[in-house]
Amino acid sequence: MFKAFLIKYAEIGLKGNNRYLFENALRDRIKEALERLGKFEVSKEQGRIFISCPEEYDYEETVAALKRVFGISSICPVAVIDSSDWELLTQGVGDYVEAMYKDRSFTFKVEAKRADKNYFLTSPEICSRMGAYLLGRFPQLKVDVSNPEVRINVEIRTKCYVYSIVIPGPGGMPVGSNGKAMLLLSGGIDSPVAGYMISKRGVSLAATYFHAPPYTSERAKQKVVDLATRISGYAGKMKLFVVNFTDIQLYIYDQCPHEELTIIMRRYMMRIAEKLAQQEGCLGLVTGESIGQVASQTMYSLAATNEVCSMPVYRPLIAFDKKDIVELAKEIGTFETSIQPFEDCCTIFVAKHPVIKPSIKVINKSEGKLAERIEQLLEEALNTVEVIEIG
Ligand code: ATP
């Protein structure tokens, strides 16, 4: 069983003087991800994060948790050799190969890195000498420097590490290194994927769900809670704001032309989400919109929806085909929940022939018909928000 992992990161290595902020965020996210899985010590180490596992732990579970930590480019289970003394090091690397590979009829290459530039051998020298040692100890091995079946990586730091398993991480940047955004989370397929994508860039999330009881059921709400929980497996803890949208929807339904209902509802969702976002210190809104997917997502409709927000609205799926979104939803584990057949607040009040080229002028005029009660209804909706802590 491996007693340690070496964690590599890619992009955060490029951040100049701010690099330590990214490294600290990554270290903290790794700590949180492993918190419930046992005792682990997580530390920074010159361009890497090092995890030591002093006690028994579940390897599969630990690797699965690390694969959800944004910012990790690869996860390498390592054997630690306490001394960089050449005798002990070669011995240790040989023992690693012996323990890892019962059948040693494979081609290999040694790759070496030394953080200690004063080490008495250069990296190429370490490779060739270590290679020679391994060939001597295991005669079935063969060297292939261009296309080896196994790469034996040796890193000489304060201690020495050897590894040959490299598990890809999710990439991206550690959550918390890039501010916070408010996700408009429905029960559909798209918005959870949008949240995942934004949080993969290091953004922490809060989420808003518009609920319309009794037209939408408790089960529809539970589905959104389940989706938020899934996303928080990557994005970390988040607050889910559940807004009671029924009265606003009914009022719009009573006062406005039915073919404009969806657009007007979407505009009120954006307004409310923006208010909550401001309260939460968010720097932008996130939606699962994609050009042309439905009537409310034509370029005209998007312009009309966008017009009511002053915050940037991030739409990571804007140019994605539905099938690519579905693929991602399956990959991140939200798809099965998203396709549960519960009613959505938009579909209940949807018109048979919604406008696909709404004119902002016309929409503003229609919204004028809401003047009498809308401010009061918005205030009520904001005052009765239910906050659910997720993760
Ligand atoms: P999704 O699969 O995300 O529900 P959709 O194709 O159903 O997307 P729309 O219903 O037009 O699209 O919604 C577009 C976006 O508006 C959603 O991706 C989501 O960000 C937001 N949204 C829609 N309905 C709600 C809701 N009830 N609560 C919160 N956000 C919503």
Ligand code: MG
């Ligand atoms: Mg939807």
